[in-house]
Amino acid sequence: MRKLLMAAVVLPFAFGQAGVALAQSTTQAFQNSSSEAQRKANSSQATAELFYMIQQLQGEVRRLQGQVEEQKYEIDRLKEQGRDRYIDLDQRILDLSEKIAEQPASSPGAGAGVAGAAGGAATATKEYRQPDAEERKQYEAIQDLIRNQKNYDEAISQLYEFIDQYPEGDLTVNAYYWLGEVYLVKPQLEQAKQAFTIVATRYPDHRKAPDAVYKLGVTLDRLGEKQEARRRMETVVRDYPNSSAANLAQKYLGS
Template sequence: MRKQLMAAVIFPLALGQAGMTLAQSSTSAFQSNASEAQRKANSSQATSELFYMIQQLQSEVRRLQGETEEQRHLIKRLQDQGRDRYIDLDQRILDLSEKVLAQPKAAEAAGGGAEAAPEKMREYRQPGAEERKAYQAIQDLIHDQKKYDEAISGLYEFIDKYPEGDLTVNAYYWLGEVYLVKPQLEQARQAFSIVATRYADHRKAPDAVYKLGVTLDQLDKKADARRQMEQVINDYPKTEAAKLARKFLDSGQG
């Protein structure tokens, strides 16, 4: 009887403990499944966000590539326009140089002998503030930065924008100087010839005649070089260019 009583007490207790163990096991399994589901949900959300960010970046890259391509086409178009303008101005200077070089020959053929000095000093258009600033910027390219190609382009643009002014003659002269440095001797000869012949009464004329002689000497046109040096001495005897011309002749050059 006592054994039956003990069994009756122990059995429910065992069932209770088993139930509690089973409940705890079920709770742990449920919590584990919930955590795994949450982890997967978080992972899926992170993947979605990453995919969205990648799409956004790809879209931004495509936009930037499009802008870069547009800028590249714009730069090429501007370069082509600048080159065409450069070639046009270069041809105009060549034509002008040929005309002014032909003038002394025409005068000599007509019995006029050597070219006479201008009877009247012309009045050159004086530059405004903007023109002076543009000219100074070119001088900076030449003397300080030594960017001769940019200076040449700048001089052509300056001559085209500000024709027949006092600084325009300077621009022709410095065009010759830069071409002489490069050296592009034929272009230098053309530029110096324009100043020496067309603007013979300008303050840069003595220097231009002298540098024309130097250029001709480098072109191995010795007799023509000597004639230019003699012209400097005869037409502009009190100038620094005349002193340089005398040194050139005394040294036996040409």
């Protein structure tokens, strides 16, 4: 009888404890599940925000790359315009020189006047051999390689061949100058320095001398030879004061 009473008391108590434990376990599991869902939601939001930031950064990079490409295009366009102006001016001066050479010998002052306008310092200029039709044709073909085709390697090769084939002519000096210009564009600065130096030292009375001395200064500046570059710019201003190169050299010295 006593055992039955004890069983009647113990069994309900045991079931009650088991129910409490089951309820606690269920509550803990629900809380853990809720926390895990919250963490996943937070992680998903952070990932979405990070993805959005990456997209923004990628868009900004594309925008900056577009601006860089536009600026590069503009710089290249200005460089090409500058080279084209030089070639046009070179062609006009060549035409004028040929017309002067065709004038009667009784008007020597005309040639000296043109030389004085181009150089500014020279009072007597060397007589350069004028080109024949074939020489002029080859020179114009080289100009086309530089100006229109932008085939600088082939232009360099043909410039050397032109200099070897037609030494000490009026266009030979031009060829040395354009050799320096093409090397400067590539850029192969040591070779450009050599070409401009030949014009500046061997042909100081030629119409291309002021431009060659100025471009020699620019080349030296890019090579880091600042003091020698300044000296060359001062030479342009002093020896060729009426040339356009003197104006450019003066701006360089002023900066």
